[in-house]
Amino acid sequence: MSKSRGAMQVVRSSSRARSTGRTQEETAVRDQARAGRSGAPLLDVSDLSVEFGTSRGPVAAVNGFDLRVDRGDSVAIVGESGSGKSVAMRAVLGLYSQSRTTRVDGEVLFDGVDLRSASRKTLRGIRGERLALIAQDALSSLNPSLTVGYQISEALRIHRRWSGPACRRRAAELLDMVGIPSASDRLGDYPHQFSGGMRQRVLIAAGLALDPDVLIADEPTTALDVTIQAQILQLLRDLRAETGMALVMITHDMGVVAETADRVAVMYAGSVVESGRVRDVFDSPQHPYTTGLLRAVPRPDRRRERLSSIPGSPPSPSQWPGGCRFHPRCPHADEGCRVGTINLEPVVSGHSTACRRWKEIACDE
Numbered sequence: 001m002s003k004s005r006g007a008m009q010v011v012r013s014s015s016r017a018r019s020t021g022r023t024q025e026e027t028a029v030r031d032q033a034r035a036g037r038s039g040a041p042l043l044d045v046s047d048l049s050v051e052f053g054t055s056r057g058p059v060a061a062v063n064g065f066d067l068r069v070d071r072g073d074s075v076a077i078v079g080e081s082g083s084g085k086s087v088a089m090r091a092v093l094g095l096y097s098q099s100r101t102t103r104v105d106g107e108v109l110f111d112g113v114d115l116r117s118a119s120r121k122t123l124r125g126i127r128g129e130r131l132a133l134i135a136q137d138a139l140s141s142l143n144p145s146l147t148v149g150y151q152i153s154e155a156l157r158i159h160r161r162w163s164g165p166a167c168r169r170r171a172a173e174l175l176d177m178v179g180i181p182s183a184s185d186r187l188g189d190y191p192h193q194f195s196g197g198m199r200q201r202v203l204i205a206a207g208l209a210l211d212p213d214v215l216i217a218d219e220p221t222t223a224l225d226v227t228i229q230a231q232i233l234q235l236l237r238d239l240r241a242e243t244g245m246a247l248v249m250i251t252h253d254m255g256v257v258a259e260t261a262d263r264v265a266v267m268y269a270g271s272v273v274e275s276g277r278v279r280d281v282f283d284s285p286q287h288p289y290t291t292g293l294l295r296a297v298p299r300p301d302r303r304r305e306r307l308s309s310i311p312g313s314p315p316s317p318s319q320w321p322g323g324c325r326f327h328p329r330c331p332h333a334d335e336g337c338r339v340g341t342i343n344l345e346p347v348v349s350g351h352s353t354a355c356r357r358w359k360e361i362a363c364d365e
Contacts, residue, residue, distance in 0.1 A: 040111075040112065041068045041069060041070050041109075042069055042070060042071050042073075042110070042111055042213060042214060042246055043067065043068070043069035043092070043108075043109070043110050043111075043131075043214055043246070043248075044067075044068055044069075044107075044108075044109040044110075045065060045066060045067040045068070045088075045092055045106065045107070045108050045109075046066055046106060046107040046108075046109075047064050047065075047066065047105070047106045047107065048062060048064070048065040048066070048067075048088060048091060048092070048104070048105070048106035048107075048108065049062055049063050049064060049065070049103075049104070049105045049106055050062040050084075050087050050088065050091045050096060050102075050103070050104050051102070051103040051104075051105075052101060052102055053100065053101030053102065053103075054318065056318055057318070058103075059317045059318045060270060060317065060320065061084050061087045061270055061317050062084040062087050062088045062091065062270045062271075063084075063270045063271050063320075064271055064272075064343075065084070065088045065106070065267075065270075065271065065272060066272060066344075067088075067092075067248075067265060067272075069214060069246050069248060070246065071213070071244070071246060072240075072244050072245070072246055073246045073247070073262060073263070074240060074246070074247045074249070074260060074261045074262045074263070075246075075247070075248050075249070075261060075262070075263045075264070075265065076248075076249045076250075076251060076256070076257040076260065076261035076263070076264045076265070076278070077089070077248065077249070077250050077251070077264075077265050077267060078251055078252060078253075078254065078257050078264055078265070078266055078267070078293070079252060079266060079267035079268055080252055080268070080314050081252060081314075082314050082317070083267040083268055083269060083270065083314065084267055084269075084270040084271075084317075085218075085250045085251075085252075085267055086136070086218055086219075086250055088267075089133075089216050089218065089248065089250060090133075091104050091108075092108050092115070092216075093127055093131065093133060093216070094108075094115055094116075094118075094123050094127070104116070110126060110130070110131060110214075111130070111213070113126065125159075128155050128159060128209075128210055128212070129155075129159055129210045129212065130210075130212055130213045130214070131212060131213065131214050131216070132207040132208070132210065132212035132214070132215050132216065133207065133215075133216045133218065134203050134204055134206075134207045134215065134216065134217045134218060134220055135203065135218055136218045136219045136222060137219075137222065137223070138191070138196065138199035138200045138202065138203045139191065139196070139199060141203060142191040142199060142202065142203065143191075144190060144191055144192060145190075146190075147187065147188050147189060147190055148171075148175075148186065148187065148189055148190070148191060148194070148202045149168060149171045149172075149186075149187030149188060151202075151206060152171040152174055152175070152187075152202065152205050152206045152209060153167035153168065153170060153171040153209070154206075155206070155209045155210050156170055156171075156209055156210070159210055160210075168187060170209070171187055171205075171209075172184040172187060174205035174206075174208060174209060175187070175201075175202070175205055177205065177208070177239075178201040178202075178204050178205045178208075178235060178239075179201060179231070179235060180198060180201055180202070180205075196223060196224055196228065197224055197228035197231065197232065200220060200221075200224065200228075200232055201232070201235070203220075204217075204220070204232075204235065204236070204239075208239065208243070211243065211245075212245060213245060213246060214245065214246045214247075214248060215236075215239075215240075215245050215246070215247050215248070216248045216250070217236060217247065217248070217249050217250065218250045219250055219251055219252075220232055220236070220249070221233065221251075221253070221256060229256075233256065233259050233260055236249075236260060237259075237260060247260065247261075249261055254282075254293055254294060254297050255297060257278060258278065258282065261278050262277065262278060263275070263276065263277055263278060264276065264277075264278050264281050266281070266287065266289065266290050266293070268289050268314070268325060268326055269314060269315055269317075269320055269325035269326070270317065270320070270325075271325065271354070272344065272354070273287045273289055273290070273326065273344075273353070273354040273355070274286060274287040274289070274290045274344075274352065274353045274354065274355075275344070275351070275352050276347070276350055276351030276352065277350055277351065280348070280350070280351045281351065282294065284351075286347045286351070286353035286355060286358040287326075287353045287354060287355045287358065288326065288330045288331065288332055288355065288361070289310070289326045289329075289330075292308070292309075292310035292329075293310070295307075295308035296308055296309055296310065310329055311329055312328060312329040315328070321338075322338060322339060323336075323337050323338040323339045323340055323341075323342060324337045324338075324342045324354070324355070324356070332355075332357055332361050334357070336356060336357075337356060337357070342354050342355075342356050
């Protein structure tokens with residue numbers, strides 16, 4: 001396949017300078033636990049599927065989703081809207097309960113704990129405390145009737161049972177950490193008194209309140225102008241370097257992937273179609289969908305070229321096509337792509353694709 005190269009620079013740092021609000025003893029216990037399990041992935045998701053019941057029958061929004069996140073890792077999940085990115089990670093967090101209309105299958109292990117079979121008490125101790133989510137759209141995610149200081153410190157009151165003054169001090173520290181000026185004076189303000197970029201920073205501060213091991217950022221730069229986007233991405237890189245947390249970035253923007261991630265999982269129609277190190281996937285994409293996404297990114301060195309686009313539209317979850325789900329839009333599809341099940345297979349170590357013709361296509365191009 002044609003190689004799509006982009007400028008990618010990942011900022012790394014080994015410092016851990018931020019105060020976490022824990023006692024020295026609590027911090028030592030957590031660090032010892034982290035070191036003791038350093039060989040195993042922190043988050044290990046296998047064969048995750050999510051099915052919703054509708055008036056037209058069951059809809060499989062996610063099918064066979066796999067993800068591995070190591071300590072201090074930075075992973076991006078990328079794909080068009082409707083590909084199942086957010087649904088998959090919300091299922092990882094246990095935000096969909098089994099019911100008559102919702103079915104979740106697969107295995108989700110977090111630091112050795114099976115989240116699918118864990119008790120509510122165990123889940124409450126992990127969600128927010130060790131596994132945190134920055135939801136999409138800060139304006140609708142923040143409660144307009146509560147001050148930002150109250151919303152940031154809510155997790156501290158529930159999980160740590162801190163007093164009001166302690167919560168206020170920590171909330172001010174978090175706001176200052178994410179770059180909001182006069183942080184102490186802004187604790188009593190409401191979400192509508194902040195700009196879009198500042199509201200996004202408030203959400204990040206709330207997600208960091210309990211010093212999570214993994215921070216899931218769901219489209220954190222959506223609807224922000226490019227200057228604010230760059231600031232938010234730099235902030236996430238800096239916080240990851242300072243705290244040692246792992247970052248899972250959900251996005252449809254390949255530029256965001258290049259700026260923030262070490263590894264990437266490309267999703268299409270509810271499944272991962274390619275995964276690997278960002279540089280490997282960007283330099284040598286082995287699935288036509290990944291190639292299409294990369295060719296659609298504007299590049300300064302090709303200003304006179306017309307932007308490429310992927311023909312057609314993503315299929316509806318209620319009508320997934322058979323075989324490779326990308327075959328109706330793929331210029332390389334043949335009859336074999338229209339039937340059967342096509343799973344991920346290794347290209348090289350750490351790089352996999354779900355394209356059955358990847359060797360032939362690579363030779364042709």
